[in-house]
Amino acid sequence: xxxxxxxxxTLSLSPGERATLSCRASQSVSSYYLAWFQxxxxxxxxxxxxxxxxxxxxxxxxxxxxxxxxxxxxTISRLEPEDFAVYYCQQYGSSPVSFGGGTKVEIK
Amino acid sequence: xxxxxxxxxxxxxxxxxxxxxxTVSGGSTNYFYWSWIRQPPGKGxxxxxxxxYTGTTDYNPSxxxxxxxxxxxxxxxxxxxxxxxxxxxxxxxxxxRGQGGYxxxxxxxxxxxxx
Numbered sequence: 624x625x626x627x628x629x630x631x632x633t634l635s636l637s638p639g640e641r642a643t644l645s646c647r648a649s650q651s652v653s654s655y656y657l658a659w660f661q662x663x664x665x666x667x668x669x670x671x672x673x674x675x676x677x678x679x680x681x682x683x684x685x686x687x688x689x690x691x692x693x694x695x696x697x698t699i700s701r702l703e704p705e706d707f708a709v710y711y712c713q714q715y716g717s718s719p720v721s722f723g724g725g726t727k728v729e730i731k
Numbered sequence: 732x733x734x735x736x737x738x739x740x741x742x743x744x745x746x747x748x749x750x751x752x753x754t755v756s757g758g759s760t761n762y763f764y765w766s767w768i769r770q771p772p773g774k775g776x777x778x779x780x781x782x783x784y785t786g787t788t789d790y791n792p793s794x795x796x797x798x799x800x801x802x803x804x805x806x807x808x809x810x811x812x813x814x815x816x817x818x819x820x821x822x823x824x825x826x827x828r829g830q831g832g833y834x835x836x837x838x839x840x841x842x843x844x845x846x
Binding site: 624656658662667668670673680709711713714721722723725 | 776789792837
């Protein structure tokens with residue numbers, strides 16, 4: 624079973640700042656099957672990145688993903704007010720599918 | 732664009748069976764995998780499992796002994812049954828399309844397990 628550890632747990636930043644979120648896997652993950660989601664209260668999660676680095680349809684280019692093997696990163700280049708939310712990574716190349724514990728990006 | 736909608740009781744008694752259905756509109760259940768994910772209050776997302784339209788399933792090992800998923804392609808629906816529920820099964824339950832990297836989600840439905 625692949626465990627995903629996200630860090631930091633909470634990231635306190637101001638609008639306009641850069642956010643860097645980490646997702647570290649306990650075993651190597653195929654990049655094809657690494658995704659990032661944004662989740663806001665009362666809403667369904669929203670797919671941001673699939674295949675580790677591919678932006679989903681309609682996702683602004685301030686969101687970018689990179690990484691391979693066991694280390695993956697989601698970067699938000701300049702935080703907009705609507706970006707304050709919880710972010711999850713997910714691997715689905717190995718059974719069982721797993722999510723990271725999440726990183727909350729909050730307004731400083 | 733396909734849309735998903737969860738339905739089922741919002742309150743289930745402890746030790747009973749939780750049953751949810753996800754109805755797919757604007758698309759077909761054919762040719763896809765269909766997943767269930769949940770989020771307990773104050774916690775993160777938890778993968779429950781998925782079912783292929785052919786009936787192949789993969790379940791979270793921690794839930795496998797209590798879990799059954801099914802798909803009805805004639806009704807464009809897929810379902811989840813979780814038996815012997817306890818308070819720890821209280822969560823918002825989401826259905827989604829795919830094995831992972833879900834681009835299509837239901838809005839989620841809160842299921843509370845009462846004693």
